[in-house]
Amino acid sequence: MSTMAKLEGFRNEPFTDFRQEPARQAMEEAIARVKSEELRREIPLRIGGRDIFTDTKIHSINPGNLDETIGWVSKADRDLAEQAMQAALEAFESWKKVPPRERAQYLLKAAALMTERKHEFSALMVLEAGKNYAEADADTAEAIDFLNFYAREMIRLSEINETMPLTPVPGEQNRLTYIPLGVGVIIPPWNFPLAICVGMTSAAIVSGNTVLLKPASNTPVIAYKFAALMEEVGLPAGVLNFIPGSGGEVGDYLTTHPQTRFISFTGSKEVGLRISKLAAEPAPGQIWIKRLVAEMGGKDGIVVDETADLDAAAQAIVASAFGYQGQKCSAGSRALIVESVYDEVVEKVVRLTKQLEIGLPEENKAVGPVIDEASFRKILDYIEIGKQEGQLLAGGRQAEGNGYYIEPTVFAGVDGKARIMQEEIFGPVLAIGQAKDWREAIAMYNDTEFGLTGAFFSREEDRISEALETMHCGNLYINRKCTGALVGAHPFGGFNLSGTDSKAGGYDYLLLFTQAKLTSRKL
Incomplete structure (x- = not known):
């Protein structure tokens, strides 16, 4: 051969289905x-x-x-x-x-x-x-x-x-x-x-x-x-x-x-x-x-327009924001949604977030601890900042357990220039912003010193084509979450201050x- x-002939190692x-x-x-x-x-x-x-x-x-x-x-x-x-x-x-x-x-x-x-x-x-x-x-x-x-x-x-x-x-x-x-x-x-x-x-x-x-x-x-x-x-x-x-x-x-x-x-x-x-x-x-x-690292985001599959978008936002407690450089810590579907998407995101179960990883809970005390304190400090910059809709507190547990936290109505929109928190904190249309949402997405991953949700091919060209990041995904790069399929690395x-x-x-x-x- x-x-x-x-x-x-290279094939990615299959994931284990723990539902079995x-x-x-x-x-x-x-x-x-x-x-x-x-x-x-x-x-x-x-x-x-x-x-x-x-x-x-x-x-x-x-x-x-x-x-x-x-x-x-x-x-x-x-x-x-x-x-x-x-x-x-x-x-x-x-x-x-x-x-x-x-x-x-x-x-x-x-x-x-x-x-x-x-x-x-x-x-x-x-x-x-x-x-x-x-x-x-x-x-x-x-x-x-x-x-x-x-x-x-x-x-x-x-x-x-x-x-x-x-x-x-x-x-x-x-x-x-x-x-x-x-x-x-x-x-x-x-x-x-x-x-x-x-x-x-x-x-x-x-x-x-x-x-x-x-x-x-x-x-x-x-x-x-x-x-x-x-x-x-x-x-x-x-x-x-x-x-x-x-x-x-x-x-x-x-x-x-x-x-x-x-x-x-x-x-x-x-x-x-x-x-x-x-x-x-x-x-x-x-x-x-x-x-x-x-x-x-990054300050990654997901853009959702009014033509998108809103259920799929909400699921992707929650998975991207809170997978491994948001402790991924690819984590979708921002969601930028056009105003005509903003309330609907926010409601879906909040509902899904509140369904996440917190607890010991060895008991396979959806949300576990953050890595150490320094991270724990830093994230809680950012949550306090977020309470001044947006509307707290979910989480916002330390969670129970003999570890560094923090509730998955969602802030809505956050301005694009807010600290929780601009600074990498590296924890289970999601900031949601509203845009008048999909082009403004993309502009808000690009307004960051980072440029690692992003996602765009739409059913309009012309919009998708423009997003592919104008969203400035190393890894851009269409109609899927912004985490989960596969070796060989999604070569991984970012623009700007996300690295080389x-x-x-x-x-x-x-x-x-x-x-x-x-x-x-x-x-």
Whole structure:
């Protein structure tokens, strides 16, 4: 079978239907198994194939049950970060010479094992990240997709001269090859603690680079589980170094390190801009411009005109706003509705929101906790701001439970310039605004410093065509929710201050972790 045929055969990992009792029971058993076998352990750093335990620990807890410890994770400092850098530099000298097809096999093996243990990975996310069954399952499925997709894409890139030959020149033999960059720093977020961590890391590794993985401090245990899986499939020591630590200490040190070749970051706008600034200043001894791949969040919205299927629009608004408690960079935290159907859509949204059940993720409630106390306090502060900027129609308070629970909150009548319309809250808060017509609604949608995802609901083809051209975002969806990008189908990345528009899960993503070398030989 040709390489292209193999690529065309890529299929996304199917989601589990937890409405079926066997599937639900399997997840419950996986949660019980993880609780009895994997929690409350001391987890080491992993540098150059060696376990290193430190006195300083990250205490990972269940945000839905604050009495439950997930694990104590050793914490790196600058000296250990430097050890990890030296281990990665040493490993790079041999790893960059490993043929791309062989590098891809590590990812394919990891994908196969993760598929076999899918519920185990998902169960750990239910406990550490506060995801319900469906959200955790989708996260694991996306991680599997990234492994499979990037493995096949690396093979395609390595054979690109066979599939897309250069323009021939008589008397010359010309070849374009994609070679690795060097050592990179991987800084993934906590909200997709497996999928994005796996995608960022595997893309860099399969491209021939070695990496320093600094996971989010809220979800280091699931990141370690992935790092251990890569070791299990035989990834050579030093290719992936696991170094949890402080962003201000370890993150800044590695970002400014002269041997760091690239930084791959997903997180807040503020941290992303800080990394961009630090990385732009060359350090003594640095001989390259550091490459930054960054996804920095959004203030995404859904536009609804008067011709739309209003029930479908309301369902999409609620799913986009409150899926995983609104803790997604793609979350639809704004809804912009034309005035002739405004009241009807608002009524439907409020009714659906009030039907959402809040509680423990391990009991598979629709709405679980937000990730930590800092987020909890920040979101409640924004809700107080919202009470001054709009009409509170649902939620607005802390919810019951031994965790960071907040009611799904809906504000209507919100001005486009209001803070809850402009600032990323990253929580279960929806702001609804009214527009005189669909063009004004699109203008309100575009009035933001971000540009990640958006959705447009209409039955009019002329309007859809104009929306496709004028709504300014990296991922635009028509008549569906604005969350839920699939690897290979919806390459993901945004405009403006949403990041570098690096399309994760797309056919050009690996190019960001390589450099193209042209060789020309006179015959």
